[in-house]
Amino acid sequence: MATTRTDAEALAVVLHDLAWLLPRTIGAEAGRAEPLPPTALEVMRLLTRRPGRSVNEVAAEIGVAANNVSTAVSQLEARGLLARQRDETDGRVTRLHPTATAHEARQRREHSWGERMAAALSGLSAAEATRLVGALPALRHLAGDLADAEAKG
Structure with a gap:
């Protein structure tokens, strides 16, 4: 499945919002x-x-x-x-x-983050929580790619 620019933008916005919210909530x-x-x-x-x-x-x-x-x-x-x-x-x-x-x-x-995230995930459906946890390998790969790009300047 090809990712559209709109999908990529939506993902970037959600991840950015989460990055802003996580230290203020679970962190x-x-x-x-x-x-x-x-x-x-x-x-x-x-x-x-x-x-x-x-x-x-x-x-x-x-x-x-x-x-x-x-x-x-x-x-x-x-x-x-x-x-x-x-x-x-x-x-x-x-x-x-x-x-x-x-x-x-x-x-x-x-x-501490893990404990708080577990509580937050319990508010989602089991299917939603499973999909989010299942995305971990892809998110880690994305984080690594972004860190590599940052290091290269």
Whole structure:
């Protein structure tokens, strides 16, 4: 089945709306438990997907000034969520990596999201919930393709 531009647009709109709604609904409780300022949250979102970026690379990828990213990185480092490591080929460059503490916090958030999503899915028909869960492989593939396109700039 060929996807029409209209179908693709409708999918993009729904996914965008969900991306906006999920942190405010199923993610709200976890966000209150371990709050992060918006820039710090964006830094962590990027670095959990693609660790090893420099401050300047992170700034360019999330569209924030390098000094704001640097401030967020310092806050995250003070909270034990990020570690700086010297680049192996260029000692002048520092690479940023989420710590074990950051990965544990992410796992707690994801568990909380799962509980809240299960409750939300229970409001749908069994067939609708099954179709949504069945779409996971395709959605993961789409997310990977979009992340690859983002990385290429």
